[in-house]
Amino acid sequence: MSKYVGLIDCNNFYASCERVFDPSIQHKPVVVLSNNDGCVIARSSEAKKIGIKMGEPFFKCKDIFIKQSVKVFSSNYTLYADMSNRVMAIIKEHFEDVEVYSIDEAFVCVEDSSVERLHKEFVHLRNKILKWTGIPVSVGISKTKTLAKLAGRVAKKNTGVYCLSTSEDLPKALKDVPVGSVWGIGRRLEKKFHQKGIYNAYQLSVLDHKFAKSLGTVTLVRTILELKGVPCINLDFLPSAKRQITTSRAFGSSIHTLESLREAVSTYISRAAEKLRSQGSSCSTITVALSTNRFSQKESYKFFVKTQSLISSTDSTSRLISVGKSILESIFKKGLAYKKAHIFLSGLESSASKQYSLVDNVPSIVRESSLMRVLDKLNNSYGRDTLKYAVTGISRDWIMKREKKSQSYTTNWNEILTIQL
DNA sequence: TCTGGGGTCCTAGGACCC
DNA sequence: TCTGGGGTCCTAGGACCC
Numbered sequence: 001m002s003k004y005v006g007l008i009d010c011n012n013f014y015a016s017c018e019r020v021f022d023p024s025i026q027h028k029p030v031v032v033l034s035n036n037d038g039c040v041i042a043r044s045s046e047a048k049k050i051g052i053k054m055g056e057p058f059f060k061c062k063d064i065f066i067k068q069s070v071k072v073f074s075s076n077y078t079l080y081a082d083m084s085n086r087v088m089a090i091i092k093e094h095f096e097d098v099e100v101y102s103i104d105e106a107f108v109c110v111e112d113s114s115v116e117r118l119h120k121e122f123v124h125l126r127n128k129i130l131k132w133t134g135i136p137v138s139v140g141i142s143k144t145k146t147l148a149k150l151a152g153r154v155a156k157k158n159t160g161v162y163c164l165s166t167s168e169d170l171p172k173a174l175k176d177v178p179v180g181s182v183w184g185i186g187r188r189l190e191k192k193f194h195q196k197g198i199y200n201a202y203q204l205s206v207l208d209h210k211f212a213k214s215l216g217t218v219t220l221v222r223t224i225l226e227l228k229g230v231p232c233i234n235l236d237f238l239p240s241a242k243r244q245i246t247t248s249r250a251f252g253s254s255i256h257t258l259e260s261l262r263e264a265v266s267t268y269i270s271r272a273a274e275k276l277r278s279q280g281s282s283c284s285t286i287t288v289a290l291s292t293n294r295f296s297q298k299e300s301y302k303f304f305v306k307t308q309s310l311i312s313s314t315d316s317t318s319r320l321i322s323v324g325k326s327i328l329e330s331i332f333k334k335g336l337a338y339k340k341a342h343i344f345l346s347g348l349e350s351s352a353s354k355q356y357s358l359v360d361n362v363p364s365i366v367r368e369s370s371l372m373r374v375l376d377k378l379n380n381s382y383g384r385d386t387l388k389y390a391v392t393g394i395s396r397d398w399i400m401k402r403e404k405k406s407q408s409y410t411t412n413w414n415e416i417l418t419i420q421l
Numbered sequence: 422t423c424t425g426g427g428g429t430c431c432t433a434g435g436a437c438c439c
Numbered sequence: 440t441c442t443g444g445g446g447t448c449c450t451a452g453g454a455c456c457c
Binding site for chain 3: 101102103104105183184185186187188189216217219
């Protein structure tokens with residue numbers, strides 16, 4: 001018996017989600033845009049074929065979209081998260097050990113000596129996911145996570161399920177993979193490798209460890225070992241609590257006034273605090289940052305940031321908003337066009353084991369925490385912002401642009417799919 | 422006019438301790 | 440020529456991921 005790692009990866013995930021609810025775009029080019037309809041973050045295979053690049057700004061491809069009748073969507077994260085949960089639930093029914101690696105990927109651990117049986121099992125799973133959710137997936141199987149990723153690449157190009165064995169075929173398979181496509185090799189390292197004459201994954205796999213350490217860090221040495229079939233990156237089955245929480249978002253249009261910034265910053269803090277409570281954490285540090293448009297030709301880019309430590313940790317939206325507001329007032333400068341605000345919560349600890357400080361008003365903290373429980377419960381049942389702080393604004397004219405968003409088909413009764421007979 | 426957001430891990434270097 | 444030595448903790452910044 002020997003262990004294998006399987007990587008189940010949804011194909012063009014966001015574009016595939018949109019297709020599930022609109023069969024008329026099944027074989028047509030589809031793209032999904034980032035927040036504020038900024039740039040392309042997902043493309044169907046047809047869209048890839050006509051040369052639309054990942055990360056390309058929307059305004060630069062508008063013409064080609066019209067010419068090629070590309071169907072364009074704003075991102076609809078509520079829908080994608082729900083579809084992801086459905087796919088992951090099916091995977092978890094099949095395998096005991098599942099690491100949900102991202103919204104569209106999961107690693108599974110399988111113990112089996114027969115590659116043929118594995119292949120058959122994954123083909124069955126793939127068909128089931130497609131039938132039950134409408135989402136096509138690819139599966140890569142090998143001895144390590146890094147190799148499973150490479151196998152997934154091959155799977156996408158042909159049958160959908162591919163097993164990369166670590167036998168004598170491995171060097172040949174690795175030679176076909178550009179070094180920059182290896183999981184863990186980013187742009188910087190790719191450039192360094194090219195300068196040293198290393199172009200493919202095979203060359204990387206036979207690199208001397210000391211030499212590798214001089215180019216990168218210990219993570220690079222792990223990648224090299226993984227390419228040889230030696231597992232160094234463990235599967236993480238129990239997602240641990242996040243150690244920092246970020247909410248940062250560009251505005252639909254620039255903000256000039258402190259009043260509007262107060263609304264935006266308070267709204268972002270509310271979001272961050274919701275994430276904080278959902279994992280049972282409290283934070284002891286809050287950072288607020290503002291930035292102007294970094295692409296502006298007229299104005300130089302400006303970034304203001306300030307961090308404040310709290311006397312004792314908290315998960316209360318109102319406490320965080322009150323600190324956040326005073327930070328905002330201290331970094332705000334008049335006369336600038338702000339394009340983005342960022343909130344970072346750090347110094348996270350479990351709320352259950354929180355240490356109270358001598359100056360804490362315990363009865364008021366207890367009251368506040370029941371208030372937060374009610375707030376979260378209502379918003380979870382009846383939708384985000386059913387109950388919200390007045391300071392987060394009513395009109396919210398800075399809110400992000402999502403002009404081409406599809407309906408929340410699966411999470412909102414008012415937007416459920418309608419079928420005409 | 423228009424260019425995403427949210428994470429993790431690792432290392433170097435400073436502060437501080439005995 | 441010849442600094443004491445050996446630790447831990449924290450933070451900023453770089454690199455990478457989807």
